[in-house]
Amino acid sequence: MRHILHPGPVTPERTNAVAGAPVPLHFVLEPGEAVDEAIAKGFAASGCIGGFVAFRGGRCEPFRFVMPAASPDALHVAWYSDTFAPAGSVEIKRACAIVGQRDDKPFIHCHGIWETSEGLQMGHMLAPNTIVAESIEVTGIGMRTATFEALPDPETNFTLFEPVQVAEDRQVKAGPRVLLAKVRPNEDISLAIEEICSRHGIGRANVHGIGSLNEVRFTDGSRVESHATEVLIREGGVESAHDRLRARLKIDVVDMDGRIFSGELVHGDNPVCVTFELVIEALE
Secondary structure (H helix, E strand, O other): OOOOOOOOOOOOOOEEEEEEOOEEEEEEEOOOOEHHHHHHHHHHHOOOOEEEEEEOOOEEOOOOEEOEEEOOOOOOOEEEOOOEOOOOOEEEEEEEEEEEEEOOEEEEEEEEEEEEOOEEEEEEEOHHHOEEOOOEEEEEEEEOOEEEEEEEEOOOOEEEEEEEEOOOOOOOOOOOOEEEEEEOOOOEHHHHHHHHHHHOOOOOEEEEEEEEEOOEEEOOOOEEOOOOOEEEEEEEEEEEEOOEEEEEEEEEEEOOOOOEEEEEEOOOOOEEEEEEEEEEEEOO
């Protein structure tokens, strides 16, 4: 499996996850608001501090985003493109926003696919600079006792989301559970999800999230030859079969040339490039 060397010391703990009680979310991003502010408002209304939301449809104007790019120096293994600023309104086809905190304020990390004046494009939304142009319905899962906190990561030299528990959750032992999780570089994403679920006694789950993979291998034989990518899980799940857990992930991914690929990931041959942030919804 491919391996990428980051500039800092390798963190011994390759995955991290915290558990809590899920709060189903369904709210509307109102026109005139920045996407990050609108999402933060919806989370606050439900008393949530971390989780994710997914949205399809809706338009934003202005809309700003970046794509993956090679690093201009040795301080990082990958970087971001210059900012794309498509003319006119942009239609969001699908996107996922991981919601957490940075410097004690709400912060989101969002990947998605959108229709612009230049055609279908994909990347990392710059949510503070993207304004809702028409109402956008979003759904997701929030948590009141845990969040993703943006912290300096010595291994990658980036500031990255890390799952953190901020309060005891007394409901989680008696009811449904959700995990906020992170996978570090060079770990196969499917195997890592299975390990996280096994550690937390989860036999079946839905998996939501975004991140980056070091090149991509699909089950149909196609591949992405780009070490820097932006990835969105389109459909993810974990099932138990023959006393073993098995993760299946269908993704959308954009490479450094802006090409978009979609498909099901090969199990055991898709290592994380920089980070992968997950919300794992336990079903049993």
